[in-house]
Amino acid sequence: LHILFNNQLEISALWKMRNYNGMEVLETHKKTPELPEKARSIIASLSLSTDDYKAIGDLMASSFEAGLKASGGPKPAVKMLCSYVTKLPAGSETGDYLALDLGGTNYRVLLVRLRGSDQEPEILEDVYAVPQELMLGDGAALFTFIAGTLRDFLQANQLSAGPDGERLKLGFTFSFPVEQHGLSSGSLIMWTKGFAAKGVVGHDVCKLLQEAIDKAALPIVCVALVNDTVGTLASCALEDPRCQIAAIVGTGSNAAYVERRSSMERYSDSLAGVSDGGPDGPVVVNTEWGNFGADGCLDRFQTDFDREIDKKSLNPGFQVFEKLISGMYLGEIVRLAIKSLVDDGIIFGGRMPESLVQPMTFLTKYLSEIERDPPKHYYSTDQLLTVDLGLKLVHPIEAVIVRSICEAVSTRSAFLVATGIASLLKRIKPSGHVTVGIDGSLFKFHPHFPERMTRKVQELCPDYEFTLKLSEDGSGKGAAAIAALV
Known part of the structure; x- marks a missing residue:
């Protein structure tokens, strides 16, 4: 695994590293037995197992297939929309x-x-x-x-x-x-x-x-x-023709990828007039994967905090996957976990800080700030809780608990996004190296999100070589690049 910083963030993950010893449970969690039992229970509930991620990957693969084949009957949770983009930039435009x-x-x-x-x-x-x-x-x-x-x-x-x-x-x-x-x-x-x-x-x-x-x-x-995610794919392909998958992981989340036209049964008539490439020619699919789980298939993986967020959202029962992974919701998951511990008198003297009483007041950017410190260091956590959120005094164990919850929530998000990427890799079965273009604030600004994503994709897709690459401005540069192909 290597990481390059040269104007753009690029993480190469060539699976020649079969002995990589990635851990499902963070070191912080394993070596802090002094944490109260309820805190450990909350952190454990937010930490899915390898088997869980494999099961979710299988469910995603089934949802992708159902979306591609859907015609009559119930509408699929994952829509798999045709973008009608049948070729991508080569960089020579x-x-x-x-x-x-x-x-x-x-x-x-x-x-x-x-x-x-x-x-x-x-x-x-x-x-x-x-x-x-x-x-x-x-x-x-x-x-x-x-x-x-x-x-x-x-x-x-x-x-x-x-x-x-x-x-x-x-x-x-x-x-x-x-x-x-x-x-x-x-x-x-x-x-x-x-x-x-x-x-x-x-x-x-x-x-x-x-x-x-x-x-x-x-x-x-x-x-x-x-679509902005399709644009992200085009923007990345403009720089790297190996790009076949793109995802956005910011306030919301979505993914797009290159599919064979013959697999898009629902669009067979509307694609019939496209001559270049034939029936097995490429077409970009806008997955709309944020709605994955709307059919209930993710229910057993949700925590009480996830269910509360969904219940109080503007669209209960929909965008279930997005509510587990996107920047709009991660901070609120942490706030609800903190509130649960406060209500039981475990932290902050049983009193919720005034700054965190209202929903959506623990900002997702706080997770990035807290996790920027080295492992087992809590300077940023202490400063955020005292300076930004107004607590007068923070006990060391409270800082450990808050950071551990943040790590569990952001790790679950990164691993779930990686599970989606792995499912798409398995679907397209690339014969060579594939570049995955990623846009969005979580991938761009969270200090560990790219590495965690890479590690999990490696684990779930040991047979494929891939690169996760920051690809920005799909809605601008990407849209113009698609226009250049017409």
Whole structure:
């Protein structure tokens, strides 16, 4: 196992290391018998066994297969959506391409200048805010506003049509639930994130955008509707053509990978017109793996804290896997574990710190800060509890307990993501080395997340060679790279 830091984080995991002695239970847990019994019980409940991860991997494989084959009947928990992306960048692409990244109250417009092999793309971008009245008003007015900012962007960067009148190609990352009908076609299922613009649900968002662009007489053509995880795969492939899998592990979580078209029975008709590559040609699948477990298959692996989070969430019973692994929830799992110990009078004198009374107040970034210290050192834990969270005095054993809970929660998350990656590796059965592009704050900022992921994938997939590689800005650079292939 080696780790390289050179502008990008890269972890190579070549399974020549069959004697690697990774441990399921953290050293801290094994050598602290002084921990109260309930604390040890909570930590144990958050620490799954090797057999558990193997069982979860088998369940994921079955869910992937069910999603690919689903037609009528009950909808599968893991949707396995067709992206209609049938080829990935090779790194040799050149030219100017636009990307529009709309996923919240702020959105980005980017110019990505691809300069061929061994050269980093040049990226220019501007960020725009969507006025509240447009988020809730008429959908046509929303897209007219976006077209207006596209005009401003073209003017600011002196962009125009090509010498023969060819329009600038645009990749559109639209981070809302969409039913995709083709590479440049998809209908909005429902608005989220505070949007409720009228006349958009059920309509083709690419068509609405293109109509606004044409009305403004801009030399732009929207050629691709891109999911951000699919974009992460394209962004990574732009630098490393061996990339066949990508995942996002941040506030939410998802994965995409390269599948054989013949395996996508549900999309056989819509893919029939794609000529390049034949029936066994590649197509990128957007797994939507965050909803894995919505059918109840993960129930036996959940703790009481997981069940409480799910029950009080905006979507109980859904996105079960995401609630076990993503940055939105890890801090709250830790807070609930701490609260359980406080309620039993085991830590903090039986009084919950005022700063932690409300849900979601133990931030996921605290896990990274606490675990940045060397093993069995608690400087950061003590500082966070006293300075950030306002405790006047922290007993050494309380610091050990809090750090141990954080380690258990983040390790479980990393191992579960790794289990998903391992399931996808087994599915594609690569003959050579595979690069896995990873984006998201947990992989990027947590000091041990990449190493833990690597270790678990090695354990579950001893026959495959792989690299986990930080791959950023799939919604920008990746979307533009896909546009370059059209």
